[in-house]
Amino acid sequence: MSETTVRIQDDLFQAVNGEWLKTAVIPEDRPTTGGFAELDQNVEKLMMTEFRAFAAGEKTSEIPEMKYAVSLYRKALDSEARNAAGIAPVLPLLERIRALRTPADLNDAAAAFLEDGIRLPVRMSADTDMKDALHHAFNITGPDIILPDTAYYAKENPAGPQMLQIFSGMAAAALRFAPLTEEEQAQYLADTLAFDALIAQKVKSQLEWADYTAAYNPMPTDEAAACLCPLDLKKILADLYDGRLPEKVIVNDPRAIREMSGYFSEETFPLYVHWCYVRTLLDSTALLSEELYAIGSTFRRALMGVASDPAPEKRAYQVASRCYSEPVGVYYGRTYFGEEAKKDVVELVRKIIATYQLRIEKNRFLSPATKEKAILKLSTITVKMGYPDAVHPFWSTMVFDEGDSYYEAMTKLSRIRRKYILSRLYEPVDRSIWGMPGHMVNASYNPFVNDITFPAAILQKPFYSIRQSVSENLGGIGAVIGHEISHAFDNNGAKFDENGNLANWWTESDYEAFRLLTKDMIEQFDGIPFHGGKVSGELVVSENIADNGGLGVALEIMHTLDEPDFRAFFINWARVWCMKAKEEYILLLLNNDVHSPGELRANMAPRNFSEWYEAFDVQPTDGMYIAPEKRISIW
Ligand SMILES: [Zn+2]
Numbered sequence: 001m002s003e004t005t006v007r008i009q010d011d012l013f014q015a016v017n018g019e020w021l022k023t024a025v026i027p028e029d030r031p032t033t034g035g036f037a038e039l040d041q042n043v044e045k046l047m048m049t050e051f052r053a054f055a056a057g058e059k060t061s062e063i064p065e066m067k068y069a070v071s072l073y074r075k076a077l078d079s080e081a082r083n084a085a086g087i088a089p090v091l092p093l094l095e096r097i098r099a100l101r102t103p104a105d106l107n108d109a110a111a112a113f114l115e116d117g118i119r120l121p122v123r124m125s126a127d128t129d130m131k132d133a134l135h136h137a138f139n140i141t142g143p144d145i146i147l148p149d150t151a152y153y154a155k156e157n158p159a160g161p162q163m164l165q166i167f168s169g170m171a172a173a174a175l176r177f178a179p180l181t182e183e184e185q186a187q188y189l190a191d192t193l194a195f196d197a198l199i200a201q202k203v204k205s206q207l208e209w210a211d212y213t214a215a216y217n218p219m220p221t222d223e224a225a226a227c228l229c230p231l232d233l234k235k236i237l238a239d240l241y242d243g244r245l246p247e248k249v250i251v252n253d254p255r256a257i258r259e260m261s262g263y264f265s266e267e268t269f270p271l272y273v274h275w276c277y278v279r280t281l282l283d284s285t286a287l288l289s290e291e292l293y294a295i296g297s298t299f300r301r302a303l304m305g306v307a308s309d310p311a312p313e314k315r316a317y318q319v320a321s322r323c324y325s326e327p328v329g330v331y332y333g334r335t336y337f338g339e340e341a342k343k344d345v346v347e348l349v350r351k352i353i354a355t356y357q358l359r360i361e362k363n364r365f366l367s368p369a370t371k372e373k374a375i376l377k378l379s380t381i382t383v384k385m386g387y388p389d390a391v392h393p394f395w396s397t398m399v400f401d402e403g404d405s406y407y408e409a410m411t412k413l414s415r416i417r418r419k420y421i422l423s424r425l426y427e428p429v430d431r432s433i434w435g436m437p438g439h440m441v442n443a444s445y446n447p448f449v450n451d452i453t454f455p456a457a458i459l460q461k462p463f464y465s466i467r468q469s470v471s472e473n474l475g476g477i478g479a480v481i482g483h484e485i486s487h488a489f490d491n492n493g494a495k496f497d498e499n500g501n502l503a504n505w506w507t508e509s510d511y512e513a514f515r516l517l518t519k520d521m522i523e524q525f526d527g528i529p530f531h532g533g534k535v536s537g538e539l540v541v542s543e544n545i546a547d548n549g550g551l552g553v554a555l556e557i558m559h560t561l562d563e564p565d566f567r568a569f570f571i572n573w574a575r576v577w578c579m580k581a582k583e584e585y586i587l588l589l590l591n592n593d594v595h596s597p598g599e600l601r602a603n604m605a606p607r608n609f610s611e612w613y614e615a616f617d618v619q620p621t622d623g624m625y626i627a628p629e630k631r632i633s634i635w
Pocket residue numbers: 483484487543546
């Protein structure tokens with residue numbers, strides 16, 4: 001045994017993944033590899049072969065929308081046509097922005113801007129009403145900032161100015177293609193940065209967004225209209241909905257909306273126009289020539305530490321599979337997952353839900369009244385497994401003309417999507433919609449619908465395989481299923497009832513006990529140093545509660561097996577979180593991601609369970625030991 005061998009009792013993640021980490025190479029066009037990312041790379045490779053065959057006419061699909069996906073793929077591949085057009089396709093859009101002289105001009109154009117994806121001083125959307133999950137509400141949110149979080153704008157953060165410099169270089173390079181004088185180009189860029197700096201003082205930080213129930217701030221439409229002035233909310237709503245105005249709107253970040261005059265007024269209007277021009281130009285570069293594409297991806301690549309853009313063929317696949325995500329996901333699911341496997345995993349989910357109920361029944365901090373409500377919520381969770389039985393009718397509206405250029409096709413599709421989202425306002429919520437497509441390596445819980453989604457692509461090794469032992473599958477997909485169920489009861493999910501409404505179903509003292517436990521969870525992670533940064537316990541608390549609940553329920557099932565292998569269970573748990581990432585990306589995630597780094601997910605959650613200590617005889621002198629009184633059990 002070499003001296004460098006890491007003991008599993010000291011560092012589960014390194015002991016399991018260390019060898020792999022030494023030699024693993026992160027692809028040039030990605031920020032990470034391993035675990036989720038590696039599966040994603042494999043799915044991409046597989047589906048690229050499929051698209052190549054489709055495009056060559058070697059095969060066809062019975063899913064009608066796949067025809068459009070393949071047509072879009074072909075258009076994306078045609079760089080000659082894009083290069084010949086240069087910046088020309090986006091010029092009419094930019095001219096509409098440049099023509100704005102007064103807020104009144106903007107108010108006349110605003111409804112059309114919303115449908116065309118041109119940025120207004122606030123974002124607007126029709127989404128599920130958190131307190132009435134069967135209906136939609138009109139949501140208003142402050143605008144996007146350039147940097148990933150408001151914290152980057154703090155004086156003491158050197159990363160902010162560095163990143164803004166990279167952004168400025170990118171914007172200046174793109175502006176050289178625009179029909180503007182050199183003086184105008186400089187002015188537009190300076191105004192963009194000035195407007196962004198004003199916005200950054202008002203909008204929410206990522207930490208504030210992590211408490212997503214705090215986004216629910218109903219406001220009478222009249223009051224919101226007064227806040228937004230000189231932007232004319234009532235006119236925009238009337239233009240969008242044939243004169244029909246909702247009585248209330250939901251304000252997602254009240255500071256930005258209430259203090260909008262701090263960044264948008266008659267005086268700052270020219271700043272807004274130039275900000276809008278520059279950001280629209282940059283938003284469009286991905287649809288233009290190769291040269292503009294390369295310029296437009298600079299900032300994103302720098303943020304993630306990614307050296308190069310994906311090769312053209314990969315990009316074409318990524319665009320097509322993103323624009324037609326559900327049809328592509330159904331194709332993937334039917335071809336590579338199938339009904340048999342679907343039934344198999346649904347059965348596992350049922351078993352995990354039943355075991356979860358047992359755990360709630362014997363839970364020690366809840367009163368019978370709250371337990372009953374929790375079990376009601378648990379038993380009504382809808383399971384969306386693998387891929388939908390049929391492609392949702394929406395996708396049949398995602399059409400373009402065969403003769404369209406790539407730019408025309410893409411802008412048509414974006415417009416259809418945006419119009420669809422806005423048009424839902426007075427329609428009932430369609431709860432059959434899937435949150436993730438079948439070819440995505442991920443899983444999710446939606447508190448507004450009380451459903452869990454497991455795309456087919458995550459249902460493979462190391463998460464799940466019939467060639468893995470039951471213990472390994474439980475340490476993989478079992479814990480992940482338990483994780484998603486636990487989101488129904490994390491610090492955010494616990495505020496929603498079984499119908500997906502933001503409604504309190506807790507007794508006061510039970511909720512207080514729960515709140516104290518979530519505080520313990522915040523403290524368990526807060527301030528852990530990681531690659532030169534630090535974990536924010538508050539930012540990642542919901543995911544850590546979910547990991548804790550997921551491991552708990554999977555371990556409970558382990559005890560019912562004839563021959564449970566707890567070592568195999570924990571080893572596979574660590575395999576699932578195997579990840580190697582670019583340093584820039586690690587720091588980006590530490591600031592912005594509600595998930596802890598994979599290494600910490602692998603190493604922290606097991607310490608809360610006695611099974612971990614028994615499986616590997618972990619002692620107080622070992623790195624992965626915590627005293628029994630510090631161990632946290634919530635669900
Ligand atoms: Zn999660």
